[in-house]
Amino acid sequence: MRFVDEFRAADKAHALAAKIAALCEPGRQYKLMEVCGGHTHTIYKHGLEDYLPEQITLVHGPGCPVCVIPMGRMDDAIALAAEPDVIMTSFGDMMRVPGSHGSFFDAKARGTDIRMVYSPLDSLKIARKNPGKRVIFMAIGFETTAPSTAMTMLRAAAEGLSNFSIFCNHVTIIPAIKAILDSPDLRLDGFIGPGHVSTVIGCRPYEFIARDYGRPVVVAGFEPLDILQSIYMLMQQLSEGRAEIENQYSRVVPWDGNVVALRAIGETMELRPYFEWRGLGFISHSALKVREKYAQFDAERLFSVPGVRVADPKACQCGEVLKGVLKPWECKVFGTACTPETPIGTCMVSPEGACAAYYNYGRLTRTRVKEATRS
């Protein structure tokens, strides 16, 4: 398939893998974090770690927007969905995320009208078709999906739709990375920067990571060769003692981002003073809410939101996994109490979460895999 297979060629991967191995200093261990859940997915889907030398460990970061929604917030969404005449609409991968009393799927089974959509514009369609109903869109995601939510609000405003609102849970990537960098037990050597987020925010916002923390960042695409090349670029920087922001995904990511998209976000949304992240706790200025000017589309203003906090379970060690201190399997409830069917922590919730990806695709050690696949 054109524009896909080129980025998955095994011969090119072998060549890159050899160059990466050559850059490893003997006796040195490297921990590189891929910030974005989409990267985690690619790494496991294609078995990319098989190409890496034992010295390089990939740490799966906090960039899975589904996973970071705290349980209390999910309870709020389910409470909104249960209000009279409400149709709740949501992306598919939100459907199984558990609150303290189950997920959207469970609420749907109790009779609540919750529908899966593929774009917020689909929610607008539902609102137009059902003038007697109040349609809410469960808005989640980083700067990647925030522009589409913003454009949907602008469209709704232009059409004068009065039965549509959003429940805004958009989060911003930089404060989360900063929280990880500020952690005292940080053990990361470099970052594979998020690709889709950067199409919107560009590469400049990462400059502080190199400047203030001395860690290199390579913004990467989502095909396996993109990621392998980014690892090579990071290893080059590390071997030369550089810490810079580089853009591997230049076919899509402009250095200064997408000005139109940023303007749309700025027009409709503003930073919250703080927001809770599952596994990471409260992080200041890390999420967006709807601006006063667009209050008529803000479900948090239109409905009464319970807002009851649900504490992260104490047994859950997602915070440590996210910071690269623990590997998924080192968490004591991994795979027994916490599984993809009954995820307790953020990292197990969506297939993009570090633990879920590890559970689904990577449970076997590399040596066991090599033994089993030897023909």
Place this chain on the structure above:
Amino acid sequence: MTTGHPSQPATQDPGGQSAGGPPAGGRSAGWVAAALRDHDEQTGREEARQERQGSPQPRPGTVREELVLDRIDRARRARPRVKEERITMSHGAGGKATQTLIEAIFLDAFRNPLLEPLEDAARIHVNGARVALTTDSYVVSPLFFPGGDIGDLAVNGTVNDLAVSGAVPLYLSAGFILEEGFPVADLSRIVASMQAAAQRAGVQIVTGDTKVVERGKADGCYINTAGIGVIEREGTLGVAQARPGDAILVSGPIGDHGVTIMLARGELDLEADVISDTAPLNGLICSLLSKTTGVRALRDATRGGVATILNEIATAADVGVLVTEDEIPVRLEVRGASELLGIDPMYVACEGRVVVVVDGDQADQALAAMRAHPQGEQAAIIGRVTAEPPGIVQLKTAFGGTRIVDLLVGDPLPRIC
């Protein structure tokens, strides 16, 4: 974590202490507490057992990761329990939730040796004859789609469940649940395609039932079919028969039906030139079995796709399964649509594809036999059965890596990014 200087207190703060700051404490989720209790009980038992047996000496080279993997294996083998209070859509998707429901609710209540293998059809003895019996219900939406309709599906699905059990399908029943207001013209169209499918498969629909429910109580038309066939062949087919060295084949490109249905629902604003693969497999299977003696198991890859069948083989026979992505036939259109939607064709339903486990020495013979039949022209050897690691399906990716192919919990859900 940084907390900054928030200016807005949360709306409600049950355990709050920091004035003006983010709320602390809060309640905890009951289901989490229950899951952790189970976990403690289980690990407690584990520790007690180790104590009885004396503390285990780790084998040389055994790392803690191995112990964790063993613990997970045990948790996976634990008696299934339905944790949800109500049935959710996941229970019907053919993945882990469906298996749990079947084992914890149905098998638990009906347990008997004929049901226990949970194969596609039960094999029973009637006055010396070996008979296969199966049933299946069809609730597809939309009712008509490119390449077929609910009528073909209802006949082909039951014919295939009999055929993969090694039976020659003979007679079918047909039960209809119709919604008030359903167009009679549509019903005529459906039964005409049922009759055509029955003729094509060489079976007769010999008994039936009709119920009508009020508008809104059903989605147009649901069909249940049951079927019987005779097993003339010696020996028993079943996924538990798979053994290391066996080859695994699939009869044609996978995922056509599932992708066709997703696109036919018109929710995706996507178009592709793909039609359902719904077809009777009894002809193909009959010809395969007559030319190859080493067939160990046959499964039609419906809900849950080929990935689910491979997991059933690995679990039932306690073997490993290793398949090669490059060898698995997937149409370009299906691959493209799956890429866009973020789903994996390995989990997408087929309605006319059979997965075959055959003695490794007869793999080429089986492939030739399948390719000689029109239904199996694009058949391929996709992998093999291995001794290690038991219970696990692995995929050698086109990129050159390896990954586990586990069962899904429910339906494949599109990813947002």
